[in-house]
Amino acid sequence: MIEVRHAGAKGFGVFAKALIPRGSRLLAESSLISIDNHKPSILRAARQLTSRDHQKLLALSPNPVKRRSILSNLEAALLSLPRVERHAVNLNTLNIFRNNNFGLSDDAGTRAVFETVARINHSCVPNSQGNFHTGIGQFVVHALRPIPCGDEITISYLDDQLAGGEARREHLEEGYGFTCACSLCGGGSSITAKSESRRADLQRDLGVFAEAKAARDGQTAVTDADADVELVMMNTLIAAYEAEGLAGRELATIYLAAADLAAKLGDSTMAQSLARRGLQLELDAVGVDSPHYIASAAAAQSLVSDDI
Ligand SMILES: C[S@@+](CC[C@H](N)C(=O)[O-])C[C@H]1O[C@@H](n2cnc3c(N)ncnc32)[C@H](O)[C@@H]1O
Numbered sequence: 001m002i003e004v005r006h007a008g009a010k011g012f013g014v015f016a017k018a019l020i021p022r023g024s025r026l027l028a029e030s031s032l033i034s035i036d037n038h039k040p041s042i043l044r045a046a047r048q049l050t051s052r053d054h055q056k057l058l059a060l061s062p063n064p065v066k067r068r069s070i071l072s073n074l075e076a077a078l079l080s081l082p083r084v085e086r087h088a089v090n091l092n093t094l095n096i097f098r099n100n101n102f103g104l105s106d107d108a109g110t111r112a113v114f115e116t117v118a119r120i121n122h123s124c125v126p127n128s129q130g131n132f133h134t135g136i137g138q139f140v141v142h143a144l145r146p147i148p149c150g151d152e153i154t155i156s157y158l159d160d161q162l163a164g165g166e167a168r169r170e171h172l173e174e175g176y177g178f179t180c181a182c183s184l185c186g187g188g189s190s191i192t193a194k195s196e197s198r199r200a201d202l203q204r205d206l207g208v209f210a211e212a213k214a215a216r217d218g219q220t221a222v223t224d225a226d227a228d229v230e231l232v233m234m235n236t237l238i239a240a241y242e243a244e245g246l247a248g249r250e251l252a253t254i255y256l257a258a259a260d261l262a263a264k265l266g267d268s269t270m271a272q273s274l275a276r277r278g279l280q281l282e283l284d285a286v287g288v289d290s291p292h293y294i295a296s297a298a299a300a301q302s303l304v305s306d307d308i
Contacts (some may be wrong), residue, residue, distance in 0.1 A: 002026050004119045004155060010181065011061050013121045015154050020147040023284040024269070026128060027116055030103035030136040032057055034104075034112035042097045044092055058092060061120045063099040065177030075149065099176060102139065104132040114139045123154035123182035124168055129248040129285045130155050142285050144247040145296075154182070161246050164199045165192070195244060202240045209233045227265055234258040238274075249292070256296060259303050268303075275303035 001020060007013025019024065032053055035045050046054060060167045100118040104110040117130055117139055132139045147153065158171055165185065172180050179185075184192060207228070216226065234254060255278030263271035279293075279300055286292050 004116060007152060009119060010121050012119045014116065014119050016147045016149055016151050016153060018149050020143045022143055022145050024143045025287055026141045026143060026153060028133065028136060028140045029114045029116055030138050031112035031148050032115050034110050036108035036110040036213070038108065042094055046093045046097075050250045056115055057113065058089070060096050060113070060115075060280060062095045063177040065173075102130065102132070106132070106134070112139070117141060120153055120155050122157040122172065122176070122180065123156070124156065124161075124184040125179060125182065126154040126156045126248075127151070127247050128153050128155050131249060131286050133286065133290055135289060135291050140189050140287060144284055157182075161250060162199055162202060162205060162240055162244065164203065165196055198240060198243060202236065204266060205233070205236060224265060227261060231258060232263065233262065247281055247284065249282060250286045252278045252285060252296070254278075255281060256300060259300065263303055275300045279304065
């Protein structure tokens with residue numbers, strides 16, 4: 001279904017070998033190396049790898065900026081030391097781990113590297129999403145929309161998918177050392193300009209909403225009017241994600257929270273349609289066997305009477 005191959009200036013990338021339907025599981029992979037709160041040393045974990053697995057790790061992509069800055073700071077000292085090569089390998093191991101690891105959002109705070117997942121490049125409008133599947137103990141990647149044969153598989157490296165272009169560029173340049181060449185950032189087209197102004201409007205509305213909420217907090221009991229305003233804000237947020245062509249778990253979570261709120265406010269028609277869309281998005285992003293999806297479907301059961 002997928003293959004790893006050269007992706008031009010981005011280095012390697014992962015590509016569709018056939019038309020991939022929305023919601024397909026593109027891969028499920030066990031970690032090559034992982035660390036958690038109890039075993040926080042990357043180098044100690046790397047020493048426990050077989051030499052074949054260490055070679056696989058060292059073949060992954062380093063952060064070019066960090067490698068340059070680490071090496072220029074330490075180069076003189078390193079060159080005067082014995083076992084120079086060993087130090088260089090250690091620096092490379094650290095750099096590569098940092099450029100390719102994912103947080104698994106578990107209680108242990110595990111961060112891990114997955115060999116094929118690590119080849120998936122970033123897009124600000126990704127067609128896929130990766131999540132750790134606690135049921136099978138593997139990292140899974142799902143198609144968020146149909147992916148034509150030959151298209152590149154992309155995920156988002158961003159924390160805030162609705163951030164404006166400047167914030168996105170800063171995050172990607174400082175965190176990963178690259179200038180994003182995705183379809184949204186690469187162009188300077190009218191699509192990019194529309195997206196920028198939509199994102200700026202949304203950030204402004206969110207700011208006004210957060211200020212008003214902070215001013216109200218602790219002063220009076222939450223009224224239906226406050227909940228109405230919150231539901232309008234959630235629907236604005238949802239509309240922005242949809243207009244930007246963004247899907248995935250974050251959006252599913254907003255839909256499901258909005259469905260709950262609509263139900264509390266007595267609008268069962270809105271609650272049902274929000275819950276249906278939220279569950280569909282979650283299903284596409286994690287799969288029917290995912291404990292996340294199973295929990296969401298159970299929680300939304302009273303809102304959605306039929307199967308989606
Ligand atoms: C986790 S790796 C992804 C796989 C990598 N291309 C490889 O050859 O192994 C992250 C690196 O890929 C490149 N990359 C990922 N997404 C990119 C994008 N949207 N634009 C330009 N470079 C990108 C950057 O060099 C980044 O540091």
